[in-house]
Amino acid sequence: MDFRDTPDEAAFRDEVRTWLTEHFVGEFRELAGRGDPSDEDNYDLRIAWERVLGADRWVGMSWPVEYGGRALDFSQQVIFNEEYARADAPPRASFFGEGLFSPTLLAYGREDQKRRFLPKIQSVEEMWCQGYSEPNAGSDLSNVSTRAELDGDEWVVNGQKVWTTMAHRAQWCFAVVRTDPESVGHKGLSYLLIPMDQPGIEVRPLKQMTGTAEFNEVFFDDARTAKENVVGDVGEGWKVAMATLGFERGTAFLSQQLAFQNEVAALIDVARENGASTNATIRQELADSYIGVQVMKFNGMRMLTDLVKKGVIGPSSSIGKLYWSNWHRTLGERAMHVLGADATLIAGDPGKDYALDEFHRIFMVSRSETIYAGASEIQRNIIGERVLGLPREPR
Amino acid sequence: MNFAFSEEQDQLRDAVRKFLEAKSPETEVRRLMETTEGYDPAVWSQMANELGLQSLHIPEAYGGQGFSWVELGIVLEEQGRALLCAPYFSTVVLAANAILNAGTEDQKAALLPGIASGETIATLAFTEPNGKWDASGITLEATPSGDGATLSGTKMFVLDGHIANLVVVAARAAGTSGTDGISFYTVDGDAAGLTRTALATMDQTRKQAKLEFNGVQGQLLGTAGAGWDALSKTLDQASVGLCNEMVGGSQYVLDESVQYAKDRVQFGRPIGSFQAIKHKCADMLLETESAKSAAYYAAWAAAEDNDELPVVASLAKAYCSDAYFHSAAENIQIHGGIGFTWEHDAHLYFKRAKSSEILFGDATYHRELLAQRIGI
Structure with missing residues (x-):
């Protein structure tokens, strides 16, 4: 047990810190401390920043060198993310491609698919969205009814996806679709890659409680994609899709607590400034949020050590997802306590736009976090059944 | 960065768990929790002689094995799992560390080997009837006398205070307040003027006592007034x-x-x-x-x-x-x-x-x- 950097780790940390100091400068500084991956503000500037990262292979840093990556191990990835958060650099719009799709592709994709898609993810030329949820397939994801049928060399896709984050920005969608029309449940599904820019696809923004529309509905009406754009075998899409969910719940969020630490520190500053920090109850709440994010960090370090030893992230990633989403939701509520009467006002001009400051964003966006990537109730089922071995609910 | 126990630490855990499964099953916990003493002297000796648990984190210079708090934590975790009834926390965690933190070289050399060998049962008496866990709760008064002081006042909630041979006492010089004027003294369990009363504890697996000091002569531990x-x-x-x-x-x-x-x-x-x-x-x-x-x-x-x-x-x-x-x-x-x-x-x-x-x-x-x- 030792929480200090090894000499190699320390050298790598220096390299990252130096790179960030040299590159996260100028107009990019406007992005410091900005929201979450789906934050719509300054979108073009964010993409420009991510292309700077990609040019130096900090996008796809975990990929094997043959695919343009740096083959960084888990510890190095965490160090990069720690330094990235310390520099207050913004969450990445390319998260869905880099964070969710690329590890899935590396695990299950064919060589030609890796050669085709990974470089454009790294160069931030192609953005991705995740086509999983449907109106009747939310927590019960295996109930997807979007169909794909082969027509010569192409799949023809019909159906509807929903809650598709960044679909309006994406060039590609990785989707779970039913390729065996006779099938039900987990069987007969395939993991299909569909180009977004075509007449058969309509993206309609879904305005959220935040007033912005990062979510979308995506309608497929005879949309087409090439026959070879299946990851894994046809009919094996459930297995592939579950791997993505594991990445979404696991490694992708390992370093998220660093951004959360910054949020707690900012909230404590506000409480000091407006005098809320003299209130005994608020002090308890702030201390508890501080404790929560530190424990999240310790949990992350234990999970990382486990990951380095075993090479895979098990169902225990559900613990992390359940933990951070609830913690963040509580932080949002406490931020409103700290703001007091000011919590009733937002940024923006009256009668014009519904613009939120950072704490109101946390207060509201966090309501989605206990729902997406598997609602908290689903995570508790996974923990109960797959970690603790409790019997499944009869179905 | 490495957040995992080593193989040796895992082995220590296994050894302690096996020992406690044999020596502290639920039947023993129930038997001991209904006694006033609250522990089995034979098991206490075996803990010291067979596993060296009392000496684990005490430096080798004072008769210990020089392991770290990580190993001590493993032992405590296993004790918590087994609900071990023994004066381990009071002796090894409270008293030994108070001595390590406050004592002079000579005092450490004199007091710690007895704890390490399992001969000494010790405790730290710092809480009082006011139930406070901070410096303001310490009111027991120390009046300078010889190499130490005469102690007068009452300590409460003292873990295993009724069976300890050695009591480390936190006391205050007259006219001081807050974190100033606090000193440690050591007192023998059977010292003249010390009245010890076992208390009925809600959690019967952890014993407490009330210690009344009526002009008890205590030996200064460390530096006078710098105990906080x-x-x-x-x-x-x-x-x-x-x-x-x-x-x-x-x-x-x-x-x-x-x-x-x-x-x-x-x-x-x-x-x-x-x-x-x-x-x-x-x-x-x-x-x-x-x-x-x-x-x-x-x-x-x-x-x-x-x-x-x-x-x-x-x-x-x-x-x-x-x-x-x-x-x-x-x-x-x-x-x-x-x-x-x-x-x-x-x-x-x-x-x-x-x-x-x-x-x-x-x-x-x-x-x-x-x-x-x-x-x-």
Whole structure:
């Protein structure tokens, strides 16, 4: 047990810190401390920043060198993310491609698919969205009814996806679709890659409680994609899709607590400034949020050590997802306590736009976090059944 | 970065667990908790002679083995799991560390070998009838006399105070307040003028006593008037030790709940297949694992003796206190009626969880202390 950097780790940390100091400068500084991956503000500037990262292979840093990556191990990835958060650099719009799709592709994709898609993810030329949820397939994801049928060399896709984050920005969608029309449940599904820019696809923004529309509905009406754009075998899409969910719940969020630490520190500053920090109850709440994010960090370090030893992230990633989403939701509520009467006002001009400051964003966006990537109730089922071995609910 | 126990540390855990399974089964816990002394001298000797548990983290120069707080944490975790009834926490965690933190070289050399060998049962007497865990609670007065002082006043909630051969006492010089004027003194358990009364404890597995000092001659430990820093550090270390003990109990009640949820059938199916029960177990796991992360990290900070210790100690004590009590309480609920009986062991852990939560300050106390320590 030792929480200090090894000499190699320390050298790598220096390299990252130096790179960030040299590159996260100028107009990019406007992005410091900005929201979450789906934050719509300054979108073009964010993409420009991510292309700077990609040019130096900090996008796809975990990929094997043959695919343009740096083959960084888990510890190095965490160090990069720690330094990235310390520099207050913004969450990445390319998260869905880099964070969710690329590890899935590396695990299950064919060589030609890796050669085709990974470089454009790294160069931030192609953005991705995740086509999983449907109106009747939310927590019960295996109930997807979007169909794909082969027509010569192409799949023809019909159906509807929903809650598709960044679909309006994406060039590609990785989707779970039913390729065996006779099938039900987990069987007969395939993991299909569909180009977004075509007449058969309509993206309609879904305005959220935040007033912005990062979510979308995506309608497929005879949309087409090439026959070879299946990851894994046809009919094996459930297995592939579950791997993505594991990445979404696991490694992708390992370093998220660093951004959360910054949020707690900012909230404590506000409480000091407006005098809320003299209130005994608020002090308890702030201390508890501080404790929560530190424990999240310790949990992350234990999970990382486990990951380095075993090479895979098990169902225990559900613990992390359940933990951070609830913690963040509580932080949002406490931020409103700290703001007091000011919590009733937002940024923006009256009668014009519904613009939120950072704490109101946390207060509201966090309501989605206990729902997406598997609602908290689903995570508790996974923990109960797959970690603790409790019997499944009869179905 | 490496957040895992070494192979040797895992072996230590296995050895201690096997020992406690043999020496501290539930029948022994129940037998000992109903005695006034609250421990088995034969097992105490075996702990020292066969496993060297009392000497584990005491430096080799003072008759110990020189292991770190991480190893001590492992031993405490196993003791918490087994609900061991023994004066280990009072002797090894409280008294030995108070001596290590405050004592001079000569005093450490004189006092620690007895603890390391298991001959000395010791404790730290710092709380008083006012029930405060901070410097303001110390009112027992020390009047300079010879090499030490004459002590007058009352100590309460003293762990194993009625059986200790050696009592480390925190006292205050007349006319001082707050963190000033506090000194440590050592007193023999049978010193003239010392009246010791065993107390009826809610958690019968951890004994307490009231110690009344009527002009007891105490030997100064360390520097007169400079005791607070050493005491504050001792309390931080003790909180860390207690956190490790608590996570052992928390894991035990989680295991019990999960097993019962698999075995118990109602409405024609195991109750663990109902989400109402399954989700309770999932939350218990999340909190128990998180408490372990905090407790283990805190043990490392104590081992390193670094600047993080005060913050991490309060952080861990707040988190682990809440987590253990919640798990112990849910364990009763999941067991239903049987969990409410005297015969079932759920209440033993429930009571231990509550007494541990309160000892050295509860979660509310430590959140406020943390707020001060991080400058809120």
